[in-house]
Amino acid sequence: MDVEASPGGLRPPLTSPAADAGTAVDASFSLREFLLFLGPGLLVAVAFMDPGSLQSFIQAGAQTGFALLWWFAIVTLVFAVAFQWMAGRLGLVSGSDLAQLCAAHYPKGARVVLWVLMECAIVGADVQDTVGGGQALGLLSDGRIPLWAGCILASVAAFMLLLADKCRNARWLEAVFGAAIAVLVASMAANFAKAGVPAGDVIKGLFVPSMPKDAMPVAAGALGATVSSYNLFFHSAAVGRRQHKRASEARTRVLLWYHRLETLLTLLLAFLVSLFVICVFAYGFYGNPEYSTAAIGLEDAGHLLGQRFGEQFKYLWAVGVLASGLIATVALTYTGQLVFVGLLQVEVKGWVQFWCTRLVALVPTVLIAVLSDASNSFDRINGLLNVVQSVLLPFALVPLIHLAARPSILGPFSSPATLTAFAALVAASIMAVDGYVLVGFLQDSLAQTPGAYVGWSLLIAAYYLALGYFILEPTPLWAWVCGMWQWWRRRAGGSNAGMDERLGTGATSDGDRPAHASSAAELQNILSNNRQWAEAQVAKDPNFFKKLANELLGLGPGEVFVQRNVGNLATHKDLNCMSCLEYAVNVLKVKHIIVCGHYNCGAVRAALTMPSKTPGLVNLWITDIRDTRDKHVDVLRRLKGDAQVDKLVELNVMRQVFNVCTSPTVQNAWDEGRHLAVHGVVYAVGDGLLRELTSPIMGLEDFERYSHDQMDNLRHLSLSVLESLSFEREALRRGSIDVATAAGKANGDVK
Numbered sequence: 001m002d003v004e005a006s007p008g009g010l011r012p013p014l015t016s017p018a019a020d021a022g023t024a025v026d027a028s029f030s031l032r033e034f035l036l037f038l039g040p041g042l043l044v045a046v047a048f049m050d051p052g053s054l055q056s057f058i059q060a061g062a063q064t065g066f067a068l069l070w071w072f073a074i075v076t077l078v079f080a081v082a083f084q085w086m087a088g089r090l091g092l093v094s095g096s097d098l099a100q101l102c103a104a105h106y107p108k109g110a111r112v113v114l115w116v117l118m119e120c121a122i123v124g125a126d127v128q129d130t131v132g133g134g135q136a137l138g139l140l141s142d143g144r145i146p147l148w149a150g151c152i153l154a155s156v157a158a159f160m161l162l163l164a165d166k167c168r169n170a171r172w173l174e175a176v177f178g179a180a181i182a183v184l185v186a187s188m189a190a191n192f193a194k195a196g197v198p199a200g201d202v203i204k205g206l207f208v209p210s211m212p213k214d215a216m217p218v219a220a221g222a223l224g225a226t227v228s229s230y231n232l233f234f235h236s237a238a239v240g241r242r243q244h245k246r247a248s249e250a251r252t253r254v255l256l257w258y259h260r261l262e263t264l265l266t267l268l269l270a271f272l273v274s275l276f277v278i279c280v281f282a283y284g285f286y287g288n289p290e291y292s293t294a295a296i297g298l299e300d301a302g303h304l305l306g307q308r309f310g311e312q313f314k315y316l317w318a319v320g321v322l323a324s325g326l327i328a329t330v331a332l333t334y335t336g337q338l339v340f341v342g343l344l345q346v347e348v349k350g351w352v353q354f355w356c357t358r359l360v361a362l363v364p365t366v367l368i369a370v371l372s373d374a375s376n377s378f379d380r381i382n383g384l385l386n387v388v389q390s391v392l393l394p395f396a397l398v399p400l401i402h403l404a405a406r407p408s409i410l411g412p413f414s415s416p417a418t419l420t421a422f423a424a425l426v427a428a429s430i431m432a433v434d435g436y437v438l439v440g441f442l443q444d445s446l447a448q449t450p451g452a453y454v455g456w457s458l459l460i461a462a463y464y465l466a467l468g469y470f471i472l473e474p475t476p477l478w479a480w481v482c483g484m485w486q487w488w489r490r491r492a493g494g495s496n497a498g499m500d501e502r503l504g505t506g507a508t509s510d511g512d513r514p515a516h517a518s519s520a521a522e523l524q525n526i527l528s529n530n531r532q533w534a535e536a537q538v539a540k541d542p543n544f545f546k547k548l549a550n551e552l553l554g555l556g557p558g559e560v561f562v563q564r565n566v567g568n569l570a571t572h573k574d575l576n577c578m579s580c581l582e583y584a585v586n587v588l589k590v591k592h593i594i595v596c597g598h599y600n601c602g603a604v605r606a607a608l609t610m611p612s613k614t615p616g617l618v619n620l621w622i623t624d625i626r627d628t629r630d631k632h633v634d635v636l637r638r639l640k641g642d643a644q645v646d647k648l649v650e651l652n653v654m655r656q657v658f659n660v661c662t663s664p665t666v667q668n669a670w671d672e673g674r675h676l677a678v679h680g681v682v683y684a685v686g687d688g689l690l691r692e693l694t695s696p697i698m699g700l701e702d703f704e705r706y707s708h709d710q711m712d713n714l715r716h717l718s719l720s721v722l723e724s725l726s727f728e729r730e731a732l733r734r735g736s737i738d739v740a741t742a743a744g745k746a747n748g749d750v751k
Contacts, residue, residue, distance in 0.1 A: 029254055037258040039174035040238040041266035043331060044084060046177060047231040048076065048270035049184055050328035051132025051298055051321055052125055056222050056386050057274050061281030062296050064215045066205030069278060071219055072226070073206060076271040079426050080227045081264055083397065084235055086404040086415060086423065088259045091236035093252060093413045098236040098396075099342025101403050104695065110469065114395060115343040121229045121392045122339065123360060124385045126332045130154055130365040133325030135299040139318035148366055154322070155362050158329040173330070180323040185273055187320035191305065191313050192276035197283045202275075205282075220390045220437045223430055226274075228389060229396035233342075234335040249412060256413065284308045336360070387441075391434045391463070397427040398470040408527070408691050431467060435460070527690055534688035561588055567603030567625050570595060570656045572663060582665045591675050595660055596690070597653040598683040599646045608636075608644060628655050653680045653693055661703045670699050678703075 047053070060068045091097050096104075103111055134150025145153070161176065211219070239259055285296070285304065296304065298321055306314035340346070368381070401423045404415040415423070442456045563580040570577050584590045597604075607625035628651050629636065636644050657680040660666060669676045680694035697703050 029257060034258050034261065037255070038262055039171065040088070040235065040259075041262035042174055042177045042181060043238045044231060044235045044263075045181065045266040045270050046324065046328050046331050047125075047228045047234070048080065048226055048267060049181070049273045049324050050125065050129050051135075051325050052128035052386055052389070053226060053274070054132070054277060054321060054324065055128065055298060056218070056226070057277035058281050058296050058298070058301050059218050060222060061278040061283075062285045064212055064218055065282040065286035066201045066279065067210045067212055068215060068219060068222070069202065069205030069275065070207065070209045071211075072222060072274050072278065073271060075222055075226045076267055076274065077264075079223075081267055082419065082423055082426070083227060083232060083400065084263050084267065085260055086400055086419070087232040087235040088239040088263060089256060089410065089413060089415070090400070090404050091238070091240035092255055092259055093410045095240060096236075097240060097338055097342060098233045098400060098403070099339050101409065102399050103343055103345050105399070105403065106470075111343045111345075113466065114399070114470075115339060117392055117395045118230055118233065118339045118343070119336070119360070121389055121396075122332055122336050123364065124388055125228065125230065126329060126336075126362075127365045127368065128385055129325045129328040129332065130158075130362065131368070132298050132321050133157075133329070135297070135302075136318045136322035136325060138299060139302040139314060140322070151362075151365050154325060155329070155365075158326055158333070161326065161330050162333055177327050177331075180327040181269070183323040184320040185269060187316040187323075188273050188276040188280075190316050191280050191309075194313065195280045195283055195309055197279045201283070202279055216433070217387065217437060217440065220387055220433050222386075223390040223393065223433065227393060229393045230332065230335045230339070232396045232400055233339055234331060237334075237338050252413065280305070387437055390430065391438070394427055394431050394434070394467055395470065397423070397430070398467065401427060402470075407687070408689065431464075435464075438463070527692065530688070530690050561590065567601065567607070567622055568595065568597040568652065568656060569621070569624055570659045570663075571624055572659060578663060578665070581660070581663060585665050585669055585674075585676065592677050592679065593660060593666070594679045594681055595653055595656045596681050596683055597649045597656075598685060599649055600642060600685060601645065601649050601652075604649050604652060605645045608648065624655070625652050628652055650682055650693055653682055656680075657694055657697070658707065661697055661706070667700075670703075 057072075060072065087098060090101065094101065102114060106114070130151050131147070133154030134145075134147050134152075137145045137150035137153055138147060161173075281296070281301070285308070302314045302317045302321075305317050401415075401420060403409055405420045407414045438456075438460050442453065446452045446456060561580075561584050563577060563584075565574070565577055570581070572578060581593070584593070603622050604625055607622045607629055625648070629648055632648070632651055636647060639647055657678060661678055666676065666678065675698070677696040677698045678694075679692070679696055681690045681692050683690050694706065697706050
């Protein structure tokens with residue numbers, strides 16, 4: 001077996017023939033492995049058959065007959081499958097859920113707005129599911145359990161499931177969801193089989209599209225009830241449990257095949273449920289003068305089924321609704337936690353998240369049940385809540401489409417142009433349908449007064465303006481506008497007024513926007529410039545990047561000060577690097593420091609392969625990289641070839657970011673309250689794109705947070721350095737001892 005030399009002696013290489021062979025085997029499709037992969041799809045499929053969805057199925061069948069079967073087939077098997085594929089791909093490849101990626105991409109204000117909207121969607125769905133469970137208990141008890149008591153009992157049962165899940169693993173929860181879905185499907189299928197629905201009507205409804213004049217609100221409600229905004233966040237997190245850390249590209253492709261196949265199968269099951277319910281209510285109640293179909297709710301549906309087909313239909317219906325309501329409530333609780341923590345980036349104890357998420361939904365649910373007292377009034381609200389879900393849906397679709405199409409996040413697994421175009425077209429269609437429904441609500445349901453028209457029109461305008469914000473992604477747009485303003489100021493002033501705002505992305509006043517959002521926007525402008533430049537060069541010359549062009553940042557002369565080192569090192573012992581850093585910060589007054597590595601770096605590759613006893617200065621120089629390698633042997637061994645080198649390049653950049661942040665020059669600048677941001681990026685020679693590895697580090701708090709977040713990567717550096725820096729700052733603040741003595745005491749030399 002081959003060995004490589006290292007400071008610690010001889011050790012096996014980071015990849016081996018056996019490991020390579022295992023990787024090749026893992027990259028093939030396996031039925032057994034696919035069955036083990038199953039689970040996330042079951043968790044996600046619940047949203048397609050929860051009480052809110054069942055309500056939309058009832059309205060579709062009772063009010064439009066078989067006419068909308070084709071529409072539900074398209075919504076579930078085309079629209080929903082495409083969006084769930086994108087959400088799952090995002091979580092599986094990136095290792096982060098949609099909420100976390102939105103937090104990294106949008107400024108704080110946009111994240112708060114997005115959180116409020118998603119919480120509204122979650123609370124609305126939770127109200128439907130909890131009340132649905134309460135109504136099911138009322139049906140099963142023949143009215144002995146009032147609605148408000150049924151809601152509390154359903155919530156307690158959901159609590160029990162959630163608490164049991166805390167004591168068990170995720171597989172147990174997936175099994176519970178699978179069992180509940182089986183009960184739901186069996187009960188709805190039994191009703192369908194016993195009702196004797198004509199097959200000809202079903203086939204015509206599936207394959208002959210029609211849209212009755214009054215069916216548009218029902219169709220819009222079907223969108224909101226079937227393709228749920230919150231479910232996209234949940235799916236991206238659920239499928240992330242199946243992620244293999246740093247899996248090879250071939251292996252990741254197989255996992256994506258498993259994900260796509262599971263999603264298709266589970267949504268096919270969800271469509272069958274919708275088919276069963278729509279057909280039963282279309283056959284039993286559509287056009288039947290004996291029954292009023294204006295506002296059939298879940299409980300009314302049970303009673304009507306009992307009257308029309310027999311009491312056993314009512315009880316089968318109630319069992320299915322109860323099963324769907326309980327597990328949907330559990331899924332919504334987890335989604336609420338994901339959205340809260342992911343979008344707001346706050347650290348809250350798990351039990352606090354748990355109780356707050358449940359109480360936020362339970363309190364309004366019980367209040368509605370008590371105030372309405374009769375379930376019929378809530379049944380009319382149910383349809384409206386489905387329309388609200390449809391109106392909120394684009395606020396999840398637009399960020400999903402943007403993020404899933406980014407090579408900087410998903411690399412070669414980013415959404416292809418055809419899928420992105422299709423998803424964008426569907427999202428635009430949903431926005432248009434939502435506009436039609438909002439205008440129709442103004443004409444049909446509101447008072448026909450000037451005040452109502454003006455107020456509702458302003459609300460519609462605000463809705464589309466908010467959507468425009470997320471569609472246009474104004475963070476890089478704002479940075480570009482600011483950059484053009486700074487350029488104009490420099491040209492108009494004829495001076496070096498812009499020299500103190502290096503990296504030329506257009507600084508903004510700290511009073512205009514939060515500093516973090518400003519720094520993130522400025523770096524995004526560089527990435528945007530770089531992306532446009534790369535696309536233009538490839539269009540002119542497909543082999544341009546094979547010639548190793550240097551115009552990376554899209555900035556002009558005098559806008560960036562560059563210091564280069566072999567291996568992208570920035571160690572404190574390198575006086576040349578530290579001198580350049582001091583000159584840039586203290587004389588040029590730069591506001592940004594970018595530590596930039598590049599994939600396939602020769603010095604990093606040498607640190608993987610060069611024996612430690614090789615004579616010469618190069619071997620001595622890369623000792624720092626080799627030390628980083630030794631600290632991450634377990635991670636690197638799981639990779640092979642260029643993937644090893646590229647991973648070590650990223651780890652090296654993160655270590656050099658730490659070195660720059662702990663340099664006296666940067667620490668002093670932060671102590672003085674200077675605006676100075678440190679960034680870590682990596683450059684891909686193959687496509688010319690820069691990829692961001694760290695968020696802007698703009699002060700001691702950011703740096704300490706970064707150090708703790710990277711504790712596993714920097715454990716051998718973080719604790720001692722942080723202790724020393726903390727003690728020095730405290731000593732200087734008190735003025736009791738000088739810096740040298742403080743440093744000595746931090747190291748245990750002074751009693």
